[in-house]
Amino acid sequence: MTAKTLPKVIVEQIRSPIGRPADQRATLKGLKLNKIRRRAELEDTPAIRGMIAKVAHLVRVVEND
Template identity: 45%
Template structure:
């Protein structure tokens, strides 16, 4: 299965609590941090919810 790299490019300060929890669930805590997650529907849905805060790089 393919993986996807997710990078936090914007701070969660001022974002909604639901969006903060989504970013935390993705494993991101600091701006500039990159995590590798499996490319599945659940992760894609989480990325879609916080697409203004993260950048996606297909691996």
């Protein structure tokens, strides 16, 4: 059986969630981010892309090296 590996996306938190709505804070936690300059490597799925779009003003997508 061959396992399909999904491409990865690296997301970095660049702004604080202080003063943001609770759903945006929860989205950051779902992306495994909780402090500025933290990075998380996640599978590149439509659900993850939607989460990134929701908090696009707080994160940035880092290019894979």
